[in-house]
Amino acid sequence: xxxxxxxxxxxxxxxxxxAAQPSPEQVIAGLRATSEGGAELTQxxxxxxxxxxxxxxxxxxxxxxxxxxxxxxxxxxxxxRADREANAMQRQGQLGIWVPLLGQEAAQxxxxxxxxxxxxxxxxxxxxxxxFARGVDMKDLLGIFRCTDHSGxxxxxxxxxxxxxxxxxxxxxxxxxxxxxxxxxxxxDDDGEATICYFGDGATSQGxxxxxxxxxxxxxxxxxxxxxxxxxxxSEPTERQSRLPLYxxxxxYGFPGIRVDGNDVLACLAVSRWALDECRxxxxxxxxxxxxxxxxxxxxxxxxxRYRLSDELEEWKLKDPIExxxxxxxxxxxxxxxxFDSVQEEAxxxxxxxxxxTFNMPEPPPDRIFSNVYAEGNPVLESQREEFLSYLDGxxxxxxx
Amino acid sequence: MTDLQxxxxxKALNLGLRRAxxxxxxxxxxxxxxxKLGGVFRITDGLQKDFxxxxxxxxxxxxxxxxxTAVGLAVRGFRPVCExxxxxxxxxxxxxxxxxxAKLHYRTQGKIKMPVVIRVPFGGGIGAVEHHSESPExxxxxxxxxxxxxxxxxxxxxxxxxxxxxxxxxxxxFEPKRLYHSGAxxxxxxxxxxxxxxxxxQVVREGTTATVVAYGPSVKVALDAAAAAEDEGKSLExxxxxxxxxxxxxxxxxxxxxxxxxxALSEAPSESSLTSEIAARVQQECFYSLEAPVLRVTGFDTxxxxxxxxxxxxxxxxxxxxxxxxxxxx
Numbered sequence: 044x045x046x047x048x049x050x051x052x053x054x055x056x057x058x059x060x061x062a063a064q065p066s067p068e069q070v071i072a073g074l075r076a077t078s079e080g081g082a083e084l085t086q087x088x089x090x091x092x093x094x095x096x097x098x099x100x101x102x103x104x105x106x107x108x109x110x111x112x113x114x115x116x117x118x119x120x121x122x123x124r125a126d127r128e129a130n131a132m133q134r135q136g137q138l139g140i141w142v143p144l145l146g147q148e149a150a151q152x153x154x155x156x157x158x159x160x161x162x163x164x165x166x167x168x169x170x171x172x173x174x175f176a177r178g179v180d181m182k183d184l185l186g187i188f189r190c191t192d193h194s195g196x197x198x199x200x201x202x203x204x205x206x207x208x209x210x211x212x213x214x215x216x217x218x219x220x221x222x223x224x225x226x227x228x229x230x231x232d233d234d235g236e237a238t239i240c241y242f243g244d245g246a247t248s249q250g251x252x253x254x255x256x257x258x259x260x261x262x263x264x265x266x267x268x269x270x271x272x273x274x275x276x277x278s279e280p281t282e283r284q285s286r287l288p289l290y291x292x293x294x295x296y297g298f299p300g301i302r303v304d305g306n307d308v309l310a311c312l313a314v315s316r317w318a319l320d321e322c323r324x325x326x327x328x329x330x331x332x333x334x335x336x337x338x339x340x341x342x343x344x345x346x347x348x349r350y351r352l353s354d355e356l357e358e359w360k361l362k363d364p365i366e367x368x369x370x371x372x373x374x375x376x377x378x379x380x381x382x383f384d385s386v387q388e389e390a391x392x393x394x395x396x397x398x399x400x401t402f403n404m405p406e407p408p409p410d411r412i413f414s415n416v417y418a419e420g421n422p423v424l425e426s427q428r429e430e431f432l433s434y435l436d437g438x439x440x441x442x443x444x
Numbered sequence: 445m446t447d448l449q450x451x452x453x454x455k456a457l458n459l460g461l462r463r464a465x466x467x468x469x470x471x472x473x474x475x476x477x478x479x480k481l482g483g484v485f486r487i488t489d490g491l492q493k494d495f496x497x498x499x500x501x502x503x504x505x506x507x508x509x510x511x512x513t514a515v516g517l518a519v520r521g522f523r524p525v526c527e528x529x530x531x532x533x534x535x536x537x538x539x540x541x542x543x544x545x546a547k548l549h550y551r552t553q554g555k556i557k558m559p560v561v562i563r564v565p566f567g568g569g570i571g572a573v574e575h576h577s578e579s580p581e582x583x584x585x586x587x588x589x590x591x592x593x594x595x596x597x598x599x600x601x602x603x604x605x606x607x608x609x610x611x612x613x614x615x616x617x618f619e620p621k622r623l624y625h626s627g628a629x630x631x632x633x634x635x636x637x638x639x640x641x642x643x644x645x646q647v648v649r650e651g652t653t654a655t656v657v658a659y660g661p662s663v664k665v666a667l668d669a670a671a672a673a674e675d676e677g678k679s680l681e682x683x684x685x686x687x688x689x690x691x692x693x694x695x696x697x698x699x700x701x702x703x704x705x706x707x708a709l710s711e712a713p714s715e716s717s718l719t720s721e722i723a724a725r726v727q728q729e730c731f732y733s734l735e736a737p738v739l740r741v742t743g744f745d746t747x748x749x750x751x752x753x754x755x756x757x758x759x760x761x762x763x764x765x766x767x768x769x770x771x772x773x774x
Contacts, residue, residue: 165516193551204519205551209543215509216544219516226498226522250536254509261504415554416589418612423690 078358080334081288085314086304090362092370094309103313103320109377115156115308116368116378117386119148122172123365124390125181128397129188133343137401138188142169146306146338149364150271152176153311154333157319158202158239161229165204165217165240169271173241177203181393182400189404211249214240214268218255221264221327230265235323239267239315245276247292248284256296256330265322267315268293268330271305273337278350290332298328305335306364336362409435447636453595454624456602457487457563459635461525464609465495468523471609474501474510475527475563484529485565485624507537514560515544523559523609531566531618532575538583545614546589558614561605565621566594567661567711568758571751578748579712581660584616585689585721592689593643594618596663598631600686603640618688620661629664645692647699651681654705654768657696657722659685662709662759669764678768688718696722697729704735705771711758714742736774739767 080086086095087104107115126144133141144151147169155176158164164173174184179196186192187206194205204220207213217240229236246252247270259266270289274281285292293300299321303314311333318329336359340347372378413428451459465471473488473495479502482489492500503510507528514524528534534541541562548556568577585592591613595601601619608615623629648663649670658666663684670680681699685691700706706726708719723738741759749757 192553194553198519198552198555205548205556207544209539212512212540212544215512215540216516216519218509219513219518220520221516222513223517223520223522227520250506251508251512251540254504254506254512257504257506258509258513415552416550417591418549418554418557421690422692 078355080302080304083290084302084304084334085310086307087309087313088307088367088371090306090367092367092374094371097310097313100310100313100317103316104309107309107312109372109375112309112368112372113378113382115152115312116365116372117389118152118156118172118176119308119365119368120386120390121393122148122152122175124394125175125397126171128394129185130339130343132398132401133188138185139190141188141343142171142341143337143339143343144169144171146336146359146364147271147273148172149308150269150305150311150333150335153308154239154269154315154331157312157315159319160202161236162319163202163204163217163220163224163236163238165213165220165238166206167210167213167241167243167246168206168208169243170206170241174201174203177201179203181397185397185401186404189401191404191406211242211246211251211255214242214246214249214252214255215258218258218262218264218266221259221266221322222262224265225263230323230325232324235265235325237265237267237319237322237327239269239319241269241271243276244270244272244274244281244284244289245279246270247289256293256328259328260296260298263325264328265325266328267318267322268328269315270330270332271335272332273305273335275337275341275347275351277341277345278347288332290330293330298330300330300332302332302334305333306362306367308364308368335364445636446634448632449635450630450632451598451602451635452625452627452630453598453601453620454485454487456598456631456633457605457619458489458491460602460605461488461491462494463635464525464606465491465499468609469499470521471523471525472499472501472517473525473527474503474514476503476505476510476529478502478527483527485621487563487619487624488527507533507535508540511537511540511545511560511562515540515548515558518558518560519548519556523561525561525563525609527563529565530572530576530621531564531580532578534562534564534580537562541584541590541614541616542587546587549613550589557612559609559612560614561608561611561617562615563605563617563619565624566618567620567622568748568751568754569622569661571754573751574748577751577754579660579710579743581616581618581688582712582717585691585718590614590616590689591643591687592616592618593687594620594660595686596620596623596658596660596684597629599633599640600642602633602635604642604686606639607642618660623661623664643687643692645683645685645687645695647681647695648684649680649682651679652703653678653680654707654771655681655683655696655699655703656707656709656764657683657685658709659688659718660711662711665759665761666709666764669761669768672761673765673768676765678772680768685718691718691721691725693722693725693729696726700726700730701733704733705768706734706738707741707764707767707771708738709741709759709764711743713745714740715745717742736771739771741767
């Protein structure tokens with residue numbers, strides 16, 4: 044019964060706690076909106092691990108044999124394990140904040156593995172799985188969350204732009220980059236380049252995302268908009284962002300939009316390959332809405348129990364992106380227990396390595412504050428730097444006497 | 445080889461942009477109406493005809509989009525020059541300017557360069573409606589990672605725009621719109637000459653009684669005031685700041701040590717502005733040379749008024765002379 048699906052406030056919780064409880068109608072509407080992707084959801088692997096044929100998309104994953112699928116499984120397990128380790132490290136005070144990706148592994152690994160070396164990805168701030176797929180060392184990424192750095196990888200070498208924290212800004216930056224690919228003539232055949240841009244359902248309410256859609260459309264930019272609709276923008280549900288399914292918005296801008304099961308790594312890979320292929324050949328842009336679920340908090344500062352129901356989470360757990368691949372592999376003989384055990388061992392070692400690195404992460408020297416503000420010299424800044432260093436030196440010499 | 449031409453500020457900017465585009469195929473011009481129309485002030489006149497629609501982009505109408513895509517193009521290796529039609533319309537782009545354009549170099553410890561120029565026609569005196577006459581330059585000077593410059597004459601327009609485009613840093617380039625087509629400010633420029641550096645402040649008139657520091661459209665006001673003061677037997681030194689961030693105050697300090705008096709002149713509201721910064725720094729560096737407090741002649745701390753009142757709002761030569769008298773009376 045719906046009336047049993049939420050907990051009543053405990054005495055002493057106060058008015059705020061009462062206000063946080065949704066009405067029965069909201070609960071029903073919320074569950075309906077968040078648990079079903081609708082008839083147009085592209086899916087190749089069901090939550091039970093059954094392969095569903097797709098006349099349109101099967102050809103994009105023809106090469107994914109058991110070995111390749113084991114690779115995707117491994118990617119997702121490692122990324123999830125790193126995510127859980129980072130989450131735990133934040134709870135232990137070793138990271139300033141963490142942005143969990145739990146539940147979004149398939150969307151990120153599927154799309155990330157669809158990219159080629161020359162492609163460029165513009166992430167938001169939850170794209171740890173895409174970073175992993177682009178070969179970014181997770182240790183470099185953790186500097187952001189331990190607050191020793193703003194971005195620790197070579198964006199050009201990895202084809203992975205710095206994280207962007209202001210919601211939606213990166214969509215315009217990606218549109219500009221993709222326009223550049225077009226202007227340089229790197230579009231038009233199988234060897235064409237493409238750009239992919241990640242953002243969430245909440246970002247679709249931002250003006251920059253709208254403008255990004257307009258720019259990419261009018262300049263025919265080779266840009267795949269990859270919206271991970273994880274149902275919640277902190278505490279605001281998708282219904283607070285849109286009156287129609289997000290993928291349908293693409294039509295208003297004059298390019299294709301598609302909704303894919305974001306918890307199905309095979310479908311995410313296939314649909315991303317298709318969309319990137321469209322872009323490489325000059326038929327972009329394309330909007331992909333990966334219909335998924337953020338199984339943990341927005342960030343470690345958040346408390347999802349205040350705004351959503353445990354039933355919702357339980358329902359989405361049944362759609363877990365890793366478990367369905369595991370079931371498919373096990374049932375079809377694509378992997379045995381020894382394989383699953385070895386991946387788990389590798390993941391544990393991966394996490395332990397991250398932990399050790401994080402605990403010993405060097406802190407930048409104080410004058411790093413002043414470094415690289417400008418490409419060219421700035422005398423005002425230089426004099427501030429000198430004054431500050433000499434101030435610090437004063438303490439050092441005082442200590443010596 | 446020399447090619448002497450007598451140019452207004454507007455024409456000098458046009459030729460400067462043209463030369464930058466000829467020299468570097470990565471230079472792009474982008475903005476609303478910059479192509480076929482040549483911009484609302486015609487500064488980009490004829491460029492799209494000669495360089496094509498892929499180098500001179502008539503963009504959709506959205507400032508965040510213009511600047512946000514310029515950021516992405518710069519990541520790709522282009523050198524975009526964005527035109528904002530009027531300074532009052534820059535604010536939809538403020539987020540991209542402050543959050544991305546100004547910070548990507550720092551955030552990546554130099555791995556990403558942001559060679560983007562944003563041209564901003566600014567200031568009043570053209571009898572326009574709301575949002576077309578403001579002076580928001582202090583807001584940008586306050587953002588670390590940006591360089592902010594302003595021009596006051598055709599020579600600096602021609603060389604300054606080229607230097608800004610060559611810079612690997614993001615530059616807000618403020619242009620005094622009411623002087624674009626002023627025949628009186630025509631200057632003879634050797635457009636085939638060797639590039640000149642301009643991002644430093646410059647003494648544009650020497651004097652001994654007091655110093656007036658100004659930038660952009662106010663430099664002309666300062667020079668007019670200096671000419672009028674001469675009739676009263678006062679000798680004003682006038683300094684054109686040219687660079688608003690970082691401020692090049694060396695010549696100002698030197699001048700104040702000589703004259704003992706400083707008037708900081710600007711059309712912008714005074715509170716928390718560039719003139720505030722100048723006053724603070726001058727008292728810090730020149731305390732024992734000052735014969736009077738640093739005085740400021742500025743717009744008022746109000747929104748820009750309806751244009752029928754702008755003659756009262758905008759600092760004119762009389763307000764500068766009045767400030768000189770107050771300084772001398774100290």
